[in-house]
Amino acid sequence: MKSSDDIDNLGFARVDLGRKARQGFGEVVYGEGKTVGQIIAILKSLDSRGQRPALVTRLDADKAAIVADAFGGDFAYFADARLGRLGENRPSDGLGVIAVACGGTSDIPVAEEAALVAEALGNKVVRLFDVGVAGINRLLACEGELRSASVVVAVAGMEGALPSVIGGLVEAPVIAVPTSVGYGASFGGVAALLAMLNSCAAGVSVVNIDNGFGAGFLASRINHMGGRK
Amino acid sequence: MKSSDDIDNLGFARVDLGRKARQGFGEVVYGEGKTVGQIIAILKSLDSRGQRPALVTRLDADKAAIVADAFGGDFAYFADARLGRLGENRPSDGLGVIAVACGGTSDIPVAEEAALVAEALGNKVVRLFDVGVAGINRLLACEGELRSASVVVAVAGMEGALPSVIGGLVEAPVIAVPTSVGYGASFGGVAALLAMLNSCAAGVSVVNIDNGFGAGFLASRINHMGGRK
């Protein structure tokens, strides 16, 4: 393990500056429950070691505006996905293309978070939105794009069936993302989560509800496997 | 409402002999938690008014053997579906065909219960087994049979996605039956139940977990709508 020189102790946070060397990408800032001041300080700590791009997830627009002021044009904010990025995307150097599919229009914010994170980490992304299973012809029309992807991120709320159908069509790993889209017995995404965990298609794994970031990050790791041969 | 002459009070049960006149089919006996003696007495009460066929659901094989002894060849038992039937099926007189589809081989007992009940009540049934969504081509190969049905019963465990896909293919009402097939986070059928309640396909409604009887009964009612024009 890296020595503790790699930890920048800010009191309220211990920034893990060794993570980039150890794991290939620096710490990602979880924006919820942090003050703007804390977010800026952590970004500056990362930036002091040149760890760009640096990402902030679950960042409200109000906070984002203040962070942007602190870093000038170097900080980009994507409102739908509530994602902030300090510095530019890495150049696209993955093994193949990551397909990000979602069931309905209301799932787009989560799907965008996954797509933007994957792009920041150096991947080519193809977006396939509104291909939910209740109109299966829409999904089948995308079969070619799905089958040529090296990883598929499948985002869906309500009954969460999209990853099961995709999982039966492709050879690539499928990362399922349940969303909180729905009402009543969707229980804030639990129905979709359970459906995905119980998928009868092999090759499917699941991340937390609305965790577009986690899916995009993992998809990137898988898409960069070649380097570990 | 019918007078109380139509109630045969056996002490442990009040047989509703007026139900057939009022609702088109006599009482169905829920076999679980009843003794063999109670089941036979209720069947005899129904039989005394000529209410055949009379059905017993959730009937164990041991009890069924004793009931069969009491009624001779008139009592048929279907072990998979745990269903007993006193008397013959009604002649097939519904508007059209009822399709009973299920996701996997393990769902067959529930699907059979639905199919047998529908047949007992005077319907033609087509069985489409093992057409789960993780091999969507198997389902699409049945599109013709599904689209020509007047009602579809869709039975599935695990992620419970089958009704959503069928619901997007057909014009007929779809009755979704979650099954307790699965393990872990399927929670005895809860995952499938929630998925079905949250189906993004319109025209889908849901019955209780493993309630093949309820689905077959309701399908029959819908398939006999013509009489109420």
Add this chain to the structure above:
Amino acid sequence: MKSSDDIDNLGFARVDLGRKARQGFGEVVYGEGKTVGQIIAILKSLDSRGQRPALVTRLDADKAAIVADAFGGDFAYFADARLGRLGENRPSDGLGVIAVACGGTSDIPVAEEAALVAEALGNKVVRLFDVGVAGINRLLACEGELRSASVVVAVAGMEGALPSVIGGLVEAPVIAVPTSVGYGASFGGVAALLAMLNSCAAGVSVVNIDNGFGAGFLASRINHMGGRK
């Protein structure tokens, strides 16, 4: 299956223009989580093929006002039911009458959504409001109207017992709609949902909590069964 020419890809949505031909009624727009711009664009896509009436569910009053501006007098909004409709109701051409019953005054918004959707799709509807089981005489006073209906939609919150009682009175299929009316251990409609799924009356099926749309849509499908004889 229809060719992909029937899909109008707007980027954020793939409008399934073939659904009307395939399933008898065009796509219905789920308003929650969509921007006004997205809703208007989807309605225009449907309208370009003459698919009127087109419905928008779960539409807030603020968004509805903007949509109404875009379509002039052709767009009607029903505030209680949060339902929008582009174009006129279909002429009433179902087999019979759909009865929409609800347990209490607080359930009316959901019941109205069911009733309005059924009317938009070409059905005659009779409304029976505030007939909850704790004053059973109120319900029994409506027995005639219930028994002459071809489909019954039974809407209730709290203990959700209405469909069970109605299910024992009528021969028609009963579609049960749990509502989120209640407090404490009603858990936002879960108590009513579970009660309905466990109904001991045969012929009852259930839709999602507060899903008046789904119940009205399904009731219409059942009430138009004659065409599939």
Add this chain to the structure above:
Amino acid sequence: MKSSDDIDNLGFARVDLGRKARQGFGEVVYGEGKTVGQIIAILKSLDSRGQRPALVTRLDADKAAIVADAFGGDFAYFADARLGRLGENRPSDGLGVIAVACGGTSDIPVAEEAALVAEALGNKVVRLFDVGVAGINRLLACEGELRSASVVVAVAGMEGALPSVIGGLVEAPVIAVPTSVGYGASFGGVAALLAMLNSCAAGVSVVNIDNGFGAGFLASRINHMGGRK
């Protein structure tokens, strides 16, 4: 409070011999999780103070046989209700009659436990079994008996709607007992429990699932109110 002389400390149990004086009836033995030896010792402790009848709930038949041997003919066992009683019923001295109603035949064991406990405690009981709401005419045929009772115990599984309907018919307090009868989404009685807690009828309260004892005991307390005027 009574002094600690009233506690008989057996090591594994501290028998509260003062309870009869303090609360009108001695300790009732919860049979589950106790050995036969423990049960007999507690009964002997109660008997040493003449606290008959003494009740044992949730007592298996095997244990009951051994207990009966220890006390000879003084110990009665009711297999359905899994209830044991040392000594005779109190003479019937309550204010009025307690009606014990249940929804279906499978609920009878719980209803019997309530009825037998009430009888042991000195109440007249009328049994109204199999009057579930899906055949409302069966219940309405008993309206007279229900309305003349001073307390009603309403026992039901599945959707648990019986107390709501009865609660709207009578002036007496209604004690609702959910049972674990059902399957799937009944969740071992949770569906019925929630329905009863959310009853829209006033005057209804609820005890634990399958707690026939608690209902019978409470009904007796209420039926003996006169003494506290």
Add this chain to the structure above:
Amino acid sequence: MKSSDDIDNLGFARVDLGRKARQGFGEVVYGEGKTVGQIIAILKSLDSRGQRPALVTRLDADKAAIVADAFGGDFAYFADARLGRLGENRPSDGLGVIAVACGGTSDIPVAEEAALVAEALGNKVVRLFDVGVAGINRLLACEGELRSASVVVAVAGMEGALPSVIGGLVEAPVIAVPTSVGYGASFGGVAALLAMLNSCAAGVSVVNIDNGFGAGFLASRINHMGGRK
């Protein structure tokens, strides 16, 4: 059953004017989810038959002000308990005194609802507030008042242990009311509700979370038992 002349159909509500004759007290209006106009109309319907006092539960202060305008000085509003009352309390004519105890200061609104309802229905009430079990000496100091009550209403949030301790002290029936007071794993009152349902004290029954009204109403019914001898 009373004839349907006793039902006043307002369209959005069917006022059950026969309830007072049938059950001793007129309909109580559940204020949540009703408009002010609906509430006033229902009160006027009840008032037209002289059914005073008439109660409205879960009534917001804003709505209450408008209702009060409509009825002048005849309408009283109790802000803590969110209860409205048209007309005066009945004269106190119950068998004995109803004790309303609560665990902590935060439970007072629910306890007050119970107490005010009981007073409206003609009962004497003694209030014992902030006697939670974590300072058991506070509760024991009230033992005299508890033991002399004819019914006890025990209101508690958090761990909900109050009814169990009281249930072991008194001979009177105990009505337990869980409240939503608490945080974290109290789950809005579920912890208290479960504790109360599992009370090892006999003679305890439970109403819905925060249902002070139901407890007060039921306590009154029990306290008026003498009339049914």
Add this chain to the structure above:
Amino acid sequence: MKSSDDIDNLGFARVDLGRKARQGFGEVVYGEGKTVGQIIAILKSLDSRGQRPALVTRLDADKAAIVADAFGGDFAYFADARLGRLGENRPSDGLGVIAVACGGTSDIPVAEEAALVAEALGNKVVRLFDVGVAGINRLLACEGELRSASVVVAVAGMEGALPSVIGGLVEAPVIAVPTSVGYGASFGGVAALLAMLNSCAAGVSVVNIDNGFGAGFLASRINHMGGRK
């Protein structure tokens, strides 16, 4: 038990003035659900017996400002922890040091509540913030401070793994505090709570979600054990 002279009955509260003598520290005021007037009155009651410091938990900033006005400079408010304190901290007189560790920056408010309460009660506290297990080197860098503590409070949201890892490093008792930090399937802290209850490390116990107060209070009790030798 202390006599009831030690209870100050304010009507809405019965202040347990004997608690300090009986248990070593006076009542702590739970601020949520109490009015400012009630809080001030309780503090004055405690203050009349010289029971300083007196703590108020879950106190909003608005209420705190009014309370501070009533007591002048004697009342301190800690906004992050939502904690108020009347009077000074006790002098530090515990056996050793209490370590308060938390997983992430967002957990700090709960950790601070624990630390401030422990300090008020006379303990030395060392704070170890942002040492979550996903960067295990950050935690291991603190091993010395953890091992020299006499009690450890481990605060974490999300997967709640921190107490398990610490529990395997130290000999001291570990008090685990789950926080509501997280989203989706964290269910407001339930995921962390369950993880902590299932810790495979011995020597770990758990308090309610976000209950920093309870952890700090208990840590102080343990750290003052010497006096009971």
Add this chain to the structure above:
Amino acid sequence: MKSSDDIDNLGFARVDLGRKARQGFGEVVYGEGKTVGQIIAILKSLDSRGQRPALVTRLDADKAAIVADAFGGDFAYFADARLGRLGENRPSDGLGVIAVACGGTSDIPVAEEAALVAEALGNKVVRLFDVGVAGINRLLACEGELRSASVVVAVAGMEGALPSVIGGLVEAPVIAVPTSVGYGASFGGVAALLAMLNSCAAGVSVVNIDNGFGAGFLASRINHMGGRK
């Protein structure tokens, strides 16, 4: 951290032989899910370093008999608590006495597990069984023993109220252990667990359902605090 020489890798298990030096007591073997052969091998590994006593929890009687054969008279088995112990109890050297209280006779197996573990680890234990809150006089009669204990373990099923009442009586830390004793809405101990987590008494913390071992172990740690001054 200790070097990896302290790990004895048996393939199926890596015995942490450094734990005794690091944390004061060696590994405790969780017996469930392990074969007899695995259990014996782990015990031998611990024994090879003289780490006696060594404990095995959740050990069935059948397995225990075989383990006892392997170690001769050195292995003791306690059937009620399902606990095995290799070697003798440590001499009693804690600061004070640990009181283990339980609510009812059915909770004794869990309470015994706690008591036996505490005794094995070198503590004096006083057992206070069957002191549940529904007969509060039984508990109050033990107030002296409770108040003189240095740590209290409070074990209870059903409503789980015991720790709250004890927590208000004593100054010592209270470790609450919910048990799975109960039925229906006790949900296998969940009701008791939630009650304990929501205890309004300060100084209470909670371990997993039926985790007598964890409570006894933690109580011992606290009772040996003196060594860390």
Add this chain to the structure above:
Amino acid sequence: MKSSDDIDNLGFARVDLGRKARQGFGEVVYGEGKTVGQIIAILKSLDSRGQRPALVTRLDADKAAIVADAFGGDFAYFADARLGRLGENRPSDGLGVIAVACGGTSDIPVAEEAALVAEALGNKVVRLFDVGVAGINRLLACEGELRSASVVVAVAGMEGALPSVIGGLVEAPVIAVPTSVGYGASFGGVAALLAMLNSCAAGVSVVNIDNGFGAGFLASRINHMGGRK
């Protein structure tokens, strides 16, 4: 999509013979809920196309013996993992090594299922058993093996913290498998499942409880990514 010639309809099952061509590996048979006859028939169907190895999961030993008889020495059965395999493992041709780690000895059956499936599909596997986080030095001693793996499968029950710690150490994708090992509030693996879904380590995804098969299958897919460059 492949034509329907690739579907072998056995009535109870439609074997998807095209899956191997489409997705790289043939159908895997879910053994639970299938008869031995059904399992053999499906294996023969797969074998008729030379699709070896063919796997059967969740296969009981009794059924396995009969299946082995049908195929002679070609069928291997792994009792711990309840896995059957017809034919030999594929030659090891993945990009790198798959590490399968588990928390405790009781998790080994699930871990073995993952390892055996990965080996069958042509991967090199390293097993790291009993490295749970409560003895973190055991895990850190394996850091080298973990960091050199191309994919890590992390299997754990109870608090399920293992994947979070590993996720912070390695660059490879981590597949988390919750197991049902535990008791009480582990709820059959739910505690571990929730912990894993809420992992604060990036790069972690989750499969169903006890789903060793799914994890091994997915790990193999990821480890064969090179072919899709």
